[in-house]
Amino acid sequence: MTMTHTLTPTADPATDIDDVARLLSPDGERIADPELDRWVRDVDAAALRDLYRDMTLVRRIDTEGVALQRQGQLALWPPCQGQEAAQIGTARALRHDDFAFPSYRETGVVFVRGARPEDYVLAWRGEEHSTYNPYELNTATPQIIIGAQTLHAVGYAMGVQRDGTDQVSVAYFGDGASSQGDVNEAMVFASSFRAPVVFVCTNNQWAISEPVSVQAKFPIAGRAPGFGIPSMRVDGNDVLACLAAMRWALDIARTGNGPAFIEAVTYRMGPHTTSDDPTRYRDKGEVERWKGRDPISRVEALLRAQGELDDEFAARVAADADALAAEVRSAAMGAESREPITVFDHVYAEAHSELDEQRTRFSAYLDGFATTEPVTGGQGVAR
Numbered sequence: 001m002t003m004t005h006t007l008t009p010t011a012d013p014a015t016d017i018d019d020v021a022r023l024l025s026p027d028g029e030r031i032a033d034p035e036l037d038r039w040v041r042d043v044d045a046a047a048l049r050d051l052y053r054d055m056t057l058v059r060r061i062d063t064e065g066v067a068l069q070r071q072g073q074l075a076l077w078p079p080c081q082g083q084e085a086a087q088i089g090t091a092r093a094l095r096h097d098d099f100a101f102p103s104y105r106e107t108g109v110v111f112v113r114g115a116r117p118e119d120y121v122l123a124w125r126g127e128e129h130s131t132y133n134p135y136e137l138n139t140a141t142p143q144i145i146i147g148a149q150t151l152h153a154v155g156y157a158m159g160v161q162r163d164g165t166d167q168v169s170v171a172y173f174g175d176g177a178s179s180q181g182d183v184n185e186a187m188v189f190a191s192s193f194r195a196p197v198v199f200v201c202t203n204n205q206w207a208i209s210e211p212v213s214v215q216a217k218f219p220i221a222g223r224a225p226g227f228g229i230p231s232m233r234v235d236g237n238d239v240l241a242c243l244a245a246m247r248w249a250l251d252i253a254r255t256g257n258g259p260a261f262i263e264a265v266t267y268r269m270g271p272h273t274t275s276d277d278p279t280r281y282r283d284k285g286e287v288e289r290w291k292g293r294d295p296i297s298r299v300e301a302l303l304r305a306q307g308e309l310d311d312e313f314a315a316r317v318a319a320d321a322d323a324l325a326a327e328v329r330s331a332a333m334g335a336e337s338r339e340p341i342t343v344f345d346h347v348y349a350e351a352h353s354e355l356d357e358q359r360t361r362f363s364a365y366l367d368g369f370a371t372t373e374p375v376t377g378g379q380g381v382a383r
């Protein structure tokens with residue numbers, strides 16, 4: 001399937017949000033789509049409740065991350081509120097041995113892959129070189145360099161080909177990254193070598209302060225066929241459609257038919273990171289319109305209409321979310337900072353002279369702060 005909906009060069013990728021594949025309306029009504037339906041026939045009410053729970057827990061982690069940064073416990077946090085369906089829906093379609101290559105905002109993907117509470121915060125607190133062992137989660141450490149992970153994902157997929165397995169790698173990136181050379185180069189290699197990789201472009205409408213209309217005058221999913229890659233443009237706030245789209249894409253990649261591309265049209269409800277002020281570049285009305293398309297509330301509306309979700313279940317999920325958030329907070333607040341000099345540990349498998357020289361210079365720099373200054377009462381304090 002290449003582009004389930006006809007797209008025109010005059011379509012505004014920022015506002016033309018109805019030209020997407022969808023299974024749940026913003027009001028939570030089930031929509032029939034034969035091409036998508038066949039990929040989610042097994043998803044019953046219990047599975048939908050699980051998806052609802054996943055998204056609720058991820059939103060709570062995100063809320064806690066923002067609060068911890070505001071309280072000075074984290075240096076930075078990249079909020080993902082509003083993007084839970086795109087992350088949970090696509091990640092839940094993955095097999096355990098598939099390998100994900102996320103950007104820094106894919107909290108939901110990391111959650112699905114089995115992250116521990118400390119994995120969300122220690123790197124943003126500056127306590128660890130990175131976030132988690134990628135081989136425990138089959139998920140690469142979050143990439144900060146915009147779009148670089150797409151090349152990593154394609155390289156991994158080409159390795160999978162040579163190993164003769166049917167694993168698939170998945171690259172997650174945003175609409176802003178689609179303007180990066182790395183992303184386009186990755187698509188060239190993926191197409192040329194028919195690599196088993198899925199590209200998931202999370203179009204959240206804003207690349208920091210630049211709207212998607214600056215990145216593309218045509219829906220981003222329309223680029224992939226030019227590389228010979230089948231693509232689908234899906235409602236990124238519809239977790240069921242995201243699950244279906246990802247299963248479609250994985251089937252292409254896993255059966256030896258090369259790469260596939262998904263554009264998940266969603267919205268970043270919060271700032272780009274906690275150092276950003278989105279009120280300076282977008283209006284309140286736009287945010288309010290997207291609140292009406294909330295990914296969690298639409299699943300809840302569907303389940304309540306079917307009599308498959310009540311207040312008791314919602315309360316249990318909320319309690320689970322609070323408990324997880326408390327663990328995340330405890331991991332951040334209870335972290336023990338290592339001595340600054342240990343930043344050189346584990347950089348290389350074996351020490352070498354240049355590293356030793358850098359360690360010596362840094363140690364001398366740190367010694368410059370170890371002075372004793374007088375304070376009230378005649379006592380001294382080491383600084």
